[in-house]
Amino acid sequence: MFDTNKCIACQTCTLACKTTWTSGKGQEYMLWNNVETKPYGSYPLAYDLKLLEMLDGQQWNGAKYDGKTIFESAPAGERVLGWRPEQQDYAYPNVGEDDCAGQVDTGSFLSLPHMNWFFYLARICNHCTYPACLASCSRGSIYKRQEDGIVLVDQDRCRGYQECVRGCPYKKVFFNPMTGTSEKCIACFPKMEQGIQPQCFVNCIGKIRLAGYLSKPGEARADNPLDYLVHIKKIALPLFPQFGLEPNVYYIPPIHAPVSFNRQLFGPGAGAAMKAYRNAPNDMDLAALLCLFGSTEMVVSRFQRSGETITGSDEKGSPLVRVPMREPVHVRPAVDAANQLVRINCP
């Protein structure tokens, strides 16, 4: 789960992933994790716009999607509606960075649809419930693990046909020209198997991320942080739900971006999610839960708020971390009267 409101696009997550997994030959261009500035950023280039155009103006009817998923839109001979980026589409990993920002009260040089807002969208593999990469592979080289839902490319079985690259609407599978196989985010499964959150989660400076396991909608548990945010509060939403993959990265939409744009990215629930997030100061449980993000490297399965403290626990209920909702404030006057000193800030 990613809280877009906290992301500052420092790319620490990108580098944490890069140095851990993709420092090999043929992986130079790969960013299993990237952070793009919306509305104009994208990696690879226009990965989202291209497919939205191919879907040709699909419509939501209130909370119901009247359009077709990429599986239902598959042309003859294909399993999914897809496309494959060209090499140059990977050449600009941070295109649109910080566009468009600032006030335009005195007039602007350019006239663009979104004049004075932007936000950062961190992206990894969504480990979808219905992965299009898996559906696209004619060899069955991609599998979704039953035990934790992580989607992996079998590096022994893959023959580098790049059908998964074509099929994934989020373009999170990458072809490695040196090994001749396709590679993707592995959700740091060696860590997750030990109950530790992935590298991009634990290295996040802005503490925007929280990893865990989501229950089925009918089995939501109120003390599961993810269930609470996704199923109960409905504050976190999937990216491009209309594609039909049920992506398992959930985003808390940016509250300063127009709701119309958020609806396009996160579906019809975006408006209510923004409202709920704005109301967090009056919603103690929600506010407490937001404080839990980035507070421990362990996977938190349960949470409990007591006053202004939230406790995160493992599956067995053993406490992992306690987080105060308000950090104590210490004021150090610029002039230390007792010692007759003027304090200065040292780096």
Added chain:
Amino acid sequence: MKHMNWKTAAAVAALLLAAACSKQVERTQEVVAIAAAQLPADPSDGAWAGAPEHAAKMIPQDLVEPRLMTPTTAEVRVRAVTNGSDIAFRLEWDDPDQSDTPGPSKMSDACAVQIPEKIEKDLPDPQMGKVGKLVQVTYWRADWQASVNGRGDTIRDLYPNATVDHYPFEAKPLEKGSEAQKEMAKRYAPARALGNVRSGPRSVPVEDLIATGPGTLSRGPSLGAKGKGVHAKQGWSVVISRKLPEGLGPNQRTNAAFAVWQGGQRESGSRKMRTGWIPLLRKGQ
């Protein structure tokens, strides 16, 4: 008069030479493997001139998704030679674009020969066999050929202008070429670490595969596959050799099917042009 005679003689000689050069290629309705003491390893070997040619019409693979919806390679011209233990095929097809550099959205030219594991009347499905009816596939790739021909194993060999600051496995104190360095490099190349034959530098541009239906292609027991492909203006000329099919005696028949991928047309995997089963006759004593 003498002068005229010389001219006439020259003209007659030229005509005779032209006739010899344009000698009709013997075309057969099946693939006929002629006997020879030695297998030709090179597509330009003179031994191929003695082998008849079968021009196999190709059809798009359009049964299994993802399918090839637009036909590309119209035919593949096949000749075959056997030395009694191995068999060599020469496949030629038109493809002016040489595609032998791997990369995102870049596919490699390739071709393959498929033969049933057993000689029997009830043939496996021509599209990769079926359960209980195994087929042997010998597969050649243009990017492997480039590797065999000497292209290096660095990103700069694929992208000459690439710059890389640092690979962790090339940093001190690891010594260049040391076992410790190779071991660490494998951590960043899982397919190589697992021994995926698709991965890494090649000593031969072909591989031995088996299949029992679409999507089941996997490593097979070694049939001694060898190969060499040469690209000319018109297209590819590729030699693929392997062990003679088991039980195929002189003047006996089995079947073969062929497939061609044009990288420039983004063909790979099941997006390919293929033939049906074509009788393969081992000619000779």
